[in-house]
Amino acid sequence: MPIALGCIADDFTGATDLANNLVRAGMRVVQTIGVPDGPLDAQVDAVVVALKSRTVPAADAVAQSLAALRWLQAQGAAQIYFKYCSTFDSTPDGNIGPVTDALMDALGCDFTIATPAFPDNQRTVFKGHLFVGDLLLSDSGMKDHPLTPMTDANLVRVLQAQTRRRVGLIDHRAVAAGGGAIAARIAALRAEGVGIAIVDAVSNDDLLRLGPALRDLALVTAGSGVAIGLPANFGLAPSPQAAALPPAAGRRAIVSGSCSNATQGQVQAFIESGGAAHAIDPLQVARDPAAVEAVLAWAAPRLAQGPVLVYSTADPAQVRAVQAQLGVHEAGALMERTLAAIARGLVADAGVRQLVVAGGETSGACVQALGIAQLQIGAQIDPGVPWCHARAGHAALHIALKSGNFGGRDFFTRAFEVLA
Numbered sequence: 001m002p003i004a005l006g007c008i009a010d011d012f013t014g015a016t017d018l019a020n021n022l023v024r025a026g027m028r029v030v031q032t033i034g035v036p037d038g039p040l041d042a043q044v045d046a047v048v049v050a051l052k053s054r055t056v057p058a059a060d061a062v063a064q065s066l067a068a069l070r071w072l073q074a075q076g077a078a079q080i081y082f083k084y085c086s087t088f089d090s091t092p093d094g095n096i097g098p099v100t101d102a103l104m105d106a107l108g109c110d111f112t113i114a115t116p117a118f119p120d121n122q123r124t125v126f127k128g129h130l131f132v133g134d135l136l137l138s139d140s141g142m143k144d145h146p147l148t149p150m151t152d153a154n155l156v157r158v159l160q161a162q163t164r165r166r167v168g169l170i171d172h173r174a175v176a177a178g179g180g181a182i183a184a185r186i187a188a189l190r191a192e193g194v195g196i197a198i199v200d201a202v203s204n205d206d207l208l209r210l211g212p213a214l215r216d217l218a219l220v221t222a223g224s225g226v227a228i229g230l231p232a233n234f235g236l237a238p239s240p241q242a243a244a245l246p247p248a249a250g251r252r253a254i255v256s257g258s259c260s261n262a263t264q265g266q267v268q269a270f271i272e273s274g275g276a277a278h279a280i281d282p283l284q285v286a287r288d289p290a291a292v293e294a295v296l297a298w299a300a301p302r303l304a305q306g307p308v309l310v311y312s313t314a315d316p317a318q319v320r321a322v323q324a325q326l327g328v329h330e331a332g333a334l335m336e337r338t339l340a341a342i343a344r345g346l347v348a349d350a351g352v353r354q355l356v357v358a359g360g361e362t363s364g365a366c367v368q369a370l371g372i373a374q375l376q377i378g379a380q381i382d383p384g385v386p387w388c389h390a391r392a393g394h395a396a397l398h399i400a401l402k403s404g405n406f407g408g409r410d411f412f413t414r415a416f417e418v419l420a
């Protein structure tokens with residue numbers, strides 16, 4: 001069966017965020033890590049290809065995105081969705097504009113929309129201006145982002161600097177008035193020669209009203225919010241089947257390399273609940289080549305009793321002290337390598353088949369070390385963090401990849417309860 005929706009996401013956790021929204025709206029979804037080598041071997045409604053193209057040079061981002069497009073077309077995708085960050089992370093060089101232009105050219109499409117609106121996550125667009133919570137994008141922390149500082153909240157202007165097509169606006173009056181008004185506005189913009197329209201949306205109702213108006217577009221570009229209104233165009237409604245995964249079994253473990261506030265609280269809560277936990281000291285790991293084996297030997301006898309936690313999670317003062325000794329980059333890379341090797345050992349040799357990984361970069365390293373090529377997306381544990389099912393070598397396992405600040409305080413215990 002051909003897939004309905006083919007999605008191209010410009011980073012890994014953004015891909016999961018989109019996949020999670022599609023599942024909640026009724027689609028069965030697989031997320032692939034990069035562009036797969038062969039054809040899809042799963043029965044799903046949508047595939048999200050996770051790229052790492054947000055901050056690479058524009059020509060690389062275009063090449064990666066076109067490769068993803070060709071693969072998705074080969075799987076029969078009826079509509080293409082280009083997913084970027086809900087803070088529209090980009091520079092005048094790209095990559096949102098150049099990738100959108102290249103996808104439109106390849107699809108022979110003369111009109112698409114662009115909106116990072118994601119009201120559930122406090123990202124709203126009004127009169128073409130993006131708000132992060134109560135602040136204009138340009139007044140938010142994004143103005144100081146190291147790679148993609150966002151100093152202008154006017155998305156029509158921001159996108160116009162990145163594309164050779166004319167950029168226009170479908171403003172809130174049309175979106176609030178619903179399908180007919182949105183269609184009329186699209187027709188008017190097309191007649192004016194506009195190729196890409198920023199869309200206002202301040203609520204999920206706006207996004208749900210927008211959905212039907214997008215039915216005939218070959219390409220949609222957006223954050224993950226627009227996804228909630230698309231499955232209905234394919235006759236799909238929210239259902240538990242969309243999130244169904246094979247039954248879970250096997251040993252349970254958590255590997256945490258995130259030092260974010262939420263994760264610190266989750267580690268604390270897990271220890272307070274009496275869970276078996278092993279802290280990793282980066283300085284000791286740097287000295288001891290057998291550190292990974294020692295952790296695996298610690299974990300082995302404890303896994304039969306319940307989930308075990310291995311963590312390098314530390315507070316800012318501890319992290320700074322480690323970075324001062326090892327260097328910022330080397331400290332991060334060392335912990336990512338170490339935790340990834342531990343995750344691989346837990347799965348390959350210790351029977352772990354239910355794994356929670358905390359940390360965005362840590363998740364990327366673990367997925368790579370486990371040799372995971374694609375994830376079937378299941379039910380969400382907390383907003384933005386679903387359980388997934390994946391093949392890792394010859395093991396099949398359930399895995400949840402939690403980016404730093406996501407998840408409630410009891411996430412590390414509740415995750416396994418949700419799965420059971």
Ligand code: ADP
Pocket residue numbers: 257258259260263282312313314318319322323331332333334335336358359360361362363402403404405
């Ligand atoms: P988050 O999603 O919270 O940002 P990441 O995994 O993306 O988490 O990033 C955390 C970074 O900090 C990783 O590079 C990780 O290897 C590194 N790290 C983890 N523990 C420590 C520690 N104790 N000291 C220094 N760096 C650490």
